[in-house]
Amino acid sequence: MILLTLLVLFSPLAIDIYLPALPLISSTFHVEHAMAKYTITCFLFTMGVGQLFAGPLADRFGRRHVALTGVVIYSASALLAWSAQTMEWMLTARLLQGFGACATTVAAFATVRDVFGPEKSGKMISYLNGAICFIPALAPILGSWLTQHYSWRANFSFMVCFALVSGSLMWFSLRETNPSQQSGLSTFNLTRYWDVIKNPSFLFHAGLCMLSMGVILAYVTSAPLVLMQQIGLSMDQFTFWFGINAIVNIVACLTAPSMMDKIGTHRSITFGILLIGLSGVLMVILSSDQTAFRFMLPIFISSVGFAWILGAAAGKALAPFGDKAGTAAALLGLFQMSGSGLIVALVQNLEMTPYWLIAIQMWLVVPALLIMFSGVGRKWHQWVLEP
Template sequence: MPHSPRRRPDGRLILLLGALAACGPLATDMYLPSLPAIAQSFGVSAAAAARTLTSFMAGFSIGMLLYGPLSDAYGRRPVLLGGIALFTLASIACWFSYSIGELTVVRFLQALGAGAASVLARAIARDAHEPSDAAKVLSMVAIVTSIGPLLAPLIGGQLLLLGGWRVVFVALTLFGLACAAAAWLRVPETWPAEKRESGAVLRSFMAYERLLRDPLVWGHMLCGGMAFAAMFTYISATPFVYIEYFHVSPQHYGLFFGVNVFGIMLGNFLNTRFIGRMGTLRMVSMASTVSIAASFFVALVCVTGWGGLWSIVAGLFFVVGVVGLLGANCATDLMYRYPKNAGAAAAVFGATQLALGAFASVVVGWFPGVSPVGMGCTIGACGALTWVGRRIVVKWHGRPAPGVNQAASDA
């Protein structure tokens, strides 16, 4: 049965995919202002309350790795709907949790569901569009998704004032229900039955072994993943560096945060304008060069103190601004290199990004005090590893993937 030709980007589908992919960021950022209230409510330490965030990050990473191969075997739509349903039910369970242990477990399940949209938004964009259009669509999705982290802490703070921390999970439940209804009505199946291997789920998961034998995969994971880790370092460190070291007020900190979200949106907008003419390799090369240079600049000014706060703010604008652009092009390149395992390719890239980001946030916490030095050293190390990834991508791009005969038959 012939399948329909790939169409031009659909604005309504892009908005919906962006909203779906925002499940994870919203469930993280909207919840952050509630952590002290949760600790007080259950009579536990701040560290015990923070473990609910750690369990969410673990569930999100595992979810992405599960959903990619499952969607390759059974189709995008049923796996996406199942993930959103799990997210919604777990949000209800978070709402009714009455111990910190129970909340930690159901936050893990909530994240397990949220991982579906993050992976499948990329896979659906790949299925429905040609390579240059797919990268453009992923950048548009990232622009929509970026609005969530910008508004979520403000919304979460207001909900906390309105009715306590449980109201945050009421809002996430309603958001999950809205996403489930919209996905049921509007998201088509983009992975046709004739391309699936429903009788070979294990073979779909074995795609990870093939992916991890490919130097280009490692190059993209380092290049896009370490740039993402630099952004995670910024998210983890700047509340202390800006507010406690430079004495920026919490209200003004929100403005600094918003400027960098605008930078992400601008970077993704530029990608939509130039990807068609320049292609993924040139965009990855250029964006990673900006990320590397800006990371080294931030490291220099953080360690030396040259230029003070404003030099750090300026450098971080470029460090953060290219993350979405770089991720969109790295993921697109991998999904087209492995057309029959696009879900697995998107999953391994997304999970690696998240794992490297979480590790970088742990590393920056090892530095004592609240001075910018720890943030600068960590971001500088991320820049150096981004450079290594860029070198690998440039060297191996265009060379056949491992098992080239199988790859040819997949195309």
């Protein structure tokens, strides 16, 4: 679990540590703040698309090899970002870094499915998500300190060091868990993807993960603009509120498995959707008076809903697949990263305030309730598990 935790930390670290430095990055390269935000969306896009390749490779060559390759790509691209002299250079580095992060993420979640099986994997994913949430709590604090004492480039130096240390531990300690590595001839066979996509249980639950992840992404990309530029918080104050939300997320993710045990995955997802829908209503109502607390309160509530949805839905999405766990994890990641990034980008093109844009993103999750309580929806949720 320690090694799996390290593997899943690569992605949030690459996003959260340099968030306080986004205004400085835009001023360094003389671009608008919106262009600096593209360093996040570019990373998420390639992280999602790259999983289409990382998943089958993990099934073919093993989780360990894919994880180590991802660490190498991640560290090299972080070094490239550290040395960037133009915005185009920076965006290219972030695109490459997304490929590295996707490999570590796929390897981690495929290993969870290998080791813990279909029934326990949802709980383990919730625990891993709880560990992931430590990064939004701690990384912006570290990033703020690095930026103020050195420069925004120091954030990417830290990513390189993290990759080197973690990669060394994995080289010596990470064991292969792939139960049946397959013939290279079928590595990128389209039927592998189709076998996963045509499964309605996967499609529905991966869609839930995508929409709930979109809520978090909409918040992350809008928070620096709202809190620092519109409300006028300092870098340290921004870090404080961002950290509070991360603590809420940590508690919610770590308690989600016990919630699943007590009320079941169906009710857990249902309550999560209701909380996110309520958050959208509060976001609009409280937007009349722009303060940090009024902006963050709906975010706190939606973070709890996100945690209750993600663990249960991700576990259900991966449950029907055994030997294709890598491919299934890759497609799940594609939905979560590229899918949510695309939806957020489309919504943010609307001529509305950030408050309304985040609220709309929250309300997109609500129609899933109709499917959850339909006969076919219940059948998808109780899909027969593959050993």
